[in-house]
Amino acid sequence: MPDTIISMKNINKDFTGVSVLKHVDFNIYDGNIMALIGENGAGKSTLMKILTGVYTKTSGDVLWNNNPVHFSTITDSQKQGIAIIHQELNLIQNLSIGENIFLGREPVNSIGKINWKKLYEEAKVWLDTLGLKEDPRTLIKNISVGKQQLVEIAKALSLNARVIIMDEPTGALTVAETEKLFGVIRELKAKGKSIVYISHRLKEIFELCDHVTVLRDGELIGESPIESLDEDKIIEMMVGRKLSEQYPSILSKPGKTVLEVKELCNQFVHKISFALREGEIVGVAGLMGAGRTELARTLFGIYAKESGEILLSGNKIRLKNPADAIKHGIAYVSEDRKANGIVLGLNVRENITLAALKAYSSKVGAVYKSQEEETTDKYIKSMSIKTSGSKQLVRYLSGGNQQKVSIAKSLETKPKVLILDEPTRGVDVGAKKEIYDLINLFKQQGMCILMISSEIPEIIGMSDRIMVMHEGTLTGTLDRSEVTQESIMSLAVGKDVD
Numbered sequence: 001m002p003d004t005i006i007s008m009k010n011i012n013k014d015f016t017g018v019s020v021l022k023h024v025d026f027n028i029y030d031g032n033i034m035a036l037i038g039e040n041g042a043g044k045s046t047l048m049k050i051l052t053g054v055y056t057k058t059s060g061d062v063l064w065n066n067n068p069v070h071f072s073t074i075t076d077s078q079k080q081g082i083a084i085i086h087q088e089l090n091l092i093q094n095l096s097i098g099e100n101i102f103l104g105r106e107p108v109n110s111i112g113k114i115n116w117k118k119l120y121e122e123a124k125v126w127l128d129t130l131g132l133k134e135d136p137r138t139l140i141k142n143i144s145v146g147k148q149q150l151v152e153i154a155k156a157l158s159l160n161a162r163v164i165i166m167d168e169p170t171g172a173l174t175v176a177e178t179e180k181l182f183g184v185i186r187e188l189k190a191k192g193k194s195i196v197y198i199s200h201r202l203k204e205i206f207e208l209c210d211h212v213t214v215l216r217d218g219e220l221i222g223e224s225p226i227e228s229l230d231e232d233k234i235i236e237m238m239v240g241r242k243l244s245e246q247y248p249s250i251l252s253k254p255g256k257t258v259l260e261v262k263e264l265c266n267q268f269v270h271k272i273s274f275a276l277r278e279g280e281i282v283g284v285a286g287l288m289g290a291g292r293t294e295l296a297r298t299l300f301g302i303y304a305k306e307s308g309e310i311l312l313s314g315n316k317i318r319l320k321n322p323a324d325a326i327k328h329g330i331a332y333v334s335e336d337r338k339a340n341g342i343v344l345g346l347n348v349r350e351n352i353t354l355a356a357l358k359a360y361s362s363k364v365g366a367v368y369k370s371q372e373e374e375t376t377d378k379y380i381k382s383m384s385i386k387t388s389g390s391k392q393l394v395r396y397l398s399g400g401n402q403q404k405v406s407i408a409k410s411l412e413t414k415p416k417v418l419i420l421d422e423p424t425r426g427v428d429v430g431a432k433k434e435i436y437d438l439i440n441l442f443k444q445q446g447m448c449i450l451m452i453s454s455e456i457p458e459i460i461g462m463s464d465r466i467m468v469m470h471e472g473t474l475t476g477t478l479d480r481s482e483v484t485q486e487s488i489m490s491l492a493v494g495k496d497v498d
Contacts, residue, residue: 002029004066005194006051006163013046020046021218024060026484027125028163033185033195035205038215039238039397039428041386045087046100047215048165052077052084081162085152085169087198087426088338091140098123098136101155126154131180143235145290145336153181157188164188165196169428170204174288182208200428202231214238222349239430247461248433250440253292254280254464257314258419258448259330261299264308266293269472272308276417276448281439283463284452285488291472292452293335296419299450300332303326312416331415333406335422335452337399341406344395348387349376351394351405356412379408384434400431407438417448426460436462457484470494 013021021043036044047392049055051062053071062069064080071077073226074084091100098120099106107118123136127475130150134143138150149172156164170178185195185208197209205212205226212229214221214237221237255278262273269291276282284292297303299310301319310317317328325332334340342351353360353372360368360375376390381405387397394405403423410418423439424432439462442449454460459466466478468491475491 002032002301004028005030005064007063008047008051009061009063011047012058013050013052014058015056016314021219024215026407027192027223028196029211030194031161031189031192032211033189033197033209033334035209035212036196036198036215037205037212037234037238039430040065041073042215042216043218043409045117045167048167048196050080050082051074052165067204078159078161082165083156083159083161084165085156085167087168087171089148089152091148091151094139096137096139097127097134100140100151101126101158124338126158129157129184130154133176136175141453143272144288145173147176149173150177163194165194166199168200170199170201190424204482216240235429238428247458248436248440249462250443252279252443254278255446258312262311264298264305264310266303266306269298272474274467274474274477278446278448279417279443280464281443281449281451283459283466284450285456285459285466285468287493288493292469293421295469296332296421296450296452299325299419300330327414329414330419331410331413331417332419333410333421333423335425337402338408342394342402342409342441345393347372347391347393348380348385348405349390352376352379352408353411355409375412383408400434403427403435417450418442419450419451422454423451456488460485468492
């Protein structure tokens with residue numbers, strides 16, 4: 001057994017009288033990769049925020065090489081040798097990549113001025129380590145979310161920390177970027193660095209980690225060597241029960257065609273044609289940059305089409321903006337719920353009714369809050385949204401429950417076509433199952449569903465048909481009965497499938 005570099009003992013944390021961590025023990029071993037897993041709301045992020053000085057523990061002890069330590073700020077923990085890569089991007093959009101990597105730690109010359117040449121040279125070294133070819137002078141706002149995630153990782157690596165905490169580091173990465181990151185993690189381990197790896201992707205846990213710690217409802221469920229566990233055992237530890245079926249797809253006979261797209265073109269997509277029928281889930285697969293999200297945003301009126309036709313129930317429609325799409329019965333659940341799906345500063349009720357607020361307002365603009373409450377309570381019950389009530393701020397909900405609120409907001413517009421863009425991204429296995437059950441319910445109710453997902457097993461498990469995109473074009477459509485992971489990947493890289 002390797003030496004313990006950090007030991008957190010009997011950690012308790014209360015927020016305004018509510019206990020979120022209860023007598024938790026957590027160990028980080030020298031030159032070891034420790035997985036920290038649990039459902040959304042299990043307490044993983046809170047525990048790491050205590051370790052890095054963002055939160056103060058209510059009680060308990062933190063030991064570094066068996067010596068008590070206390071971190072009041074994140075700067076304290078960085079000085080000790082701890083770096084954290086947060087799941088939520090912490091980058092300043094109007095600064096360059098290099099400026100973000102060294103923010104607050106800029107190299108200076110003999111007279112105290114920033115040494116820009118050295119800053120960008122050193123930033124380039126860290127970008128090269130992760131295979132990121134961007135110029136470090138490029139503004140953060142001009143690179144993709146996946147590349148921004150790699151900049152966050154480069155920022156943490158530049159601290160040369162002894163312990164590195166990675167919170168869902170691959171959430172926005174392509175397959176190639178993920179493999180590059182795994183190589184970097186293995187190199188760090190070989191150099192004696194200790195890694196805490198937080199992820200909902202169990203395949204990654206088994207591929208990378210040496211030990212696993214599982215939290216549930218703020219309590220420690222167990223710590224085990226990875227070789228003593230399998231996926232079913234981990235899931236049971238996380239959710240407290242066995243999940244009978246990971247992808248609970250239901251078979252049904254699709255009805256009439258509702259949405260038809262003919263030769264759709266703009267700067268993002270080229271000659272896209274397909275149809276969606278009642279009670280059907282059509283998956284959209286492809287690699288990052290394939291144009292899947294851009295297709296969804298075009299169908300929702302965010303991006304203008306340059307040519308082609310969109311027909312709803314046989315009638316041509318024009319979509320100048322999202323309001324037009326909603327009016328015609330098209331709803332869109334964004335891949336980035338915090339940026340485009342929900343308003344963190346509003347409560348559950350205000351979020352759910354936001355897109356349909358006109359239906360809850362008088363002619364003079366007064367909002368009928370009692371009707372809003374009634375509708376919100378209906379969604380809370382029917383979608384099992386875990387919240388203290390309709391007035392709870394959405395920012396305090398777990399990722400899975402935030403996603404349910406985002407879906408509920410779209411449903412309240414009474415759509416005929418529901419576009420789901422990465423509906424389970426950043427959501428734990430238990431909440432995923434609940435979202436899959438909701439998607440199946442919508443399907444049974446006759447809704448047309450277009451589901452974009454980067455997780456191939458998910459898209460195979462839930463879809464009736466799968467469209468595959470490559471560089472803005474539709475390279476093929478596969479029926480559920482003939483689809484394989486290999487056939488999807490062949491089409492995703494632009495290769496013909498026999």
